[in-house]
Amino acid sequence: MTDKEEKKEQKTKSRPTILGYPVSIFFIVVNEFCERFSYYGMKAVLVLYFKYFIGWDNDFSTTIYHTFVALCYLTPILGAIIADSWLGKFKTIVYLSIVYTIGQVIMAISAIHDITDSNRDGEPDNKTFHVALSMVGLTLIALGTGGIKPCVSAFGGDQFEEHQGKQRSTFFSIFYLAINGGSLLSTLITPILRAQECGIYSKQSCFPLAFGVPAALMVVSLVVFIAGHRMYHMESPKGNILLLVVKCIGFAVKNRFSHRSKQYPRREHWMDWAEEKYDKLLIAQVKMVLKVLFLYIPLPMFWALFDQQGSRWTLQATTMDGNFGAFIIQPDQMQIVNPILIVTMVPIMDSVVYPLIKKCHINFTPLRKITVGMLVAALAFVAAALLQIQIDRTMPDFPSSSQTQVKFLNLESTPVPVEVEGQEPFVVPGFNSSNEYMTFDTMNIKISVGGKDATATFNKTMRHTVLINAAGMQHTLNDITEKPSEGLNAIRFVNGFSSELNFTLKSKNLGPIAPLQASGYLNATHGKANFTIVNEGGQMCHYIIEVGFGSSYTVLIPSTFQFGESCTKNITAIEDFGPNTVHMSWQVIQYFLLTCGEVVFSVTGLDFSYSQAPSNMKSVLQAGWLLTVAVGNIIVLIVAEAGSLPDQWAEYVLFASLLVAVSIIFAFMAYFYTYINPAEIEAQLTEFQPEDKKKKEKEHEMMTKDNLAYVNNETSKDTDIKQTKI
Secondary structure, eight states: OOHHHHHHHHHHHHSOEETTEETHHHHHHHHHHHHHHHHHHHHHTHHHIIIIIIOOOHHHHHHHHHHHHHHHHHHHHHHHHHIIIIIOHHHHHHHHHHHHHHHHHHHHHHTOGGGTOTTOSSSOSOHHHHHHHHHHHHHHHHHHHHHHHHHHHHHHHHTSOTTOHHHHHHHHHHHHHHHHHHHHHHHHHHHHHHHSEEOSSSOEEOHHHHHHHHHHHHHHHHHHHHHTGGGOOOOOOOOOHHHHHHHHHHHHHHHHHHTOSTTSOOOSSGGGGGTTTSOHHHHHHHHHHHHHHHHTTTTHHHHHHHGGGGTHHHHHHTTSBOBOSSSBOOGGGGGGHHHHHHHHHHHHIIIIIHHHHHHTTOOOOHHHHHHHHHHHHHHHHHHHHHHHHHHHHHSOOOOOTTOEEEEEEEOSSSOEEEEETTSOOEEEOTTSBOSSOEEESOSEEEEEETTEEEEEEOOTTOEEEEEEETTEEEEEEEEOOSOOGGGOEEEEEEEOSSSOEEEEETTEEEEEEOTTEEOOOEEEOSEEEEEEEEETTOOEEEEEEEEOSSOEEEEEEOTTOOOSTTTTTTOEEEEEEOOOOSBGGGHHHHHHHHHHHHIIIIIHHHHHHHHTSOGGGHHHHHHHHHHHHHHHHHHHHHHHHHOOOSSHHHHHHHHHHHHHHHHHHHHHHHHTOOOOOHHHHHHHHHHHOGGGHHHHHHHHHTOOHHHHHHHHTTTOHHHHHHHTTO
């Protein structure tokens, strides 16, 4: 034994253990829990941050969201190359975690509206500043989370010796439990934090807290990981197998192109043109990998649907009723259904569904499972489309770009007759409004109120409420033409009283409002909104209105209003448009179908891939698998940015149709696929080429513990499913 080997053995023996496990792994598990909490917590509220804080529309919010997710799945390749070829895993994790932490802190700062809210109206005055900060933050986060993705689990595997296979398997179970725990808790907690109100000068949705807590967890993650550095077993970079594969393929292509003349004999496979530089064993291994990667070509379409849970489906939930009786579910909290169902569905599929299929003598091969998984995911989007149709039926019919809408509000107790050009005459009841908005294609409309004729001019794309009494038209109000954000309820007051009035909801004040004038809108949360009405003399009246999610009301204070115990008696709340009536629980159907598809698709896909490729090529397949996720998100952002479909349900149907078409193509490709045993092929090549044995052993040395992690966990399907979520 050499001096170097003796020192290494002494260092291994000196490392502290608990119950046979290296103490160092506990630092790694805590690090992973905090990092996953940080990532999923930030990601859960991200699309709503774009929509409600930055002010982007649904399509552009979806585009930027999926651009970020795509970048998160492209950078792992960079992280693996840096770790295996240059810095090693420990330094790569530390350096990129610092980048990651800085990105999370910048995101939290970007969400503080008071920084640029000079007029203290609750809206940032310089949106460009906040957009720039958030884009820098998200770029750093993508580099950080993606860069450490292939390193942390592999670094945990490095802490075990070869004889600790059982402990290593247990560690990976705990490791992926930490991933599930972090993602589950953060998806539950950060939407609650976002729903709070905070601010220095004005209270708004607390995005700084929703991003700040994940940033704090990332700081904890980094500190905990560094704290254990004296206990870690660190291996020097040995080179990256992915780079070797790329070089081999590149040489084969280049050599084939250089010898394209007919004078050179054809070879059985185009990869055989690499034989001048690389041995036959490596070339055979690359061929096996390429066969699997070829099957990956249709797979991005599945991820294009799957990752819309955090974008389109979350935006869909904002138009629904989140009242679950004793508690309120936020739209971004619905994403928690997926991890809960995963924990439930994986054992059910393994212990119940698959055995039943086997007993029915159905040859349910891995590739058939993948096809079924994609078809089930397509059904999830059909369910989403049907749900969207029901939601659209309950939405207000707002005016188009060439239309205007008008209704009338009577400020007096006696009915007032109204005649509108092109409409049947009608009567507006006392202290009430006309039933529905009337839609017009012309902006100049002749109106007769109480026998007094006039021509009113209205604005395109706007809704208007005309205040009337026996004397004629008094004032025209501009009504809101979209659902209030975040499920809030827009409430305004019309003062029909004889003196000025102030209206207050919590710390927000509207007033003073002069007679025959209207206030602006105040946003009230679900439940009972308690308003305080105060006159010039300090007299007070408490008025309570119970609201749901996403409604709008105009509250009329009549001329007969009096302060006192029965002050609310004659106050009339007129519903401009009603609350969301389709319940969020209906989304569980599409989440259930998508999770079933994910379990069948993702678990089987990884298991099949690893069974069909050489053991030292697992990291290559992992890189290819992550690349399919990135490409899937790119597909979504292209469709969202194109924005050619007028209705959201039609986009859901489009995605479902595309996935069905891709499933058919994949089934056709799978029909011609021949299953192989990589170990047998490697053994045959090694037996017939003893001179290549040393070279083969050298190549196998390049297999990092990252690959060992995958090898040791091929039998753990719960582990495989979470590989896509790390």
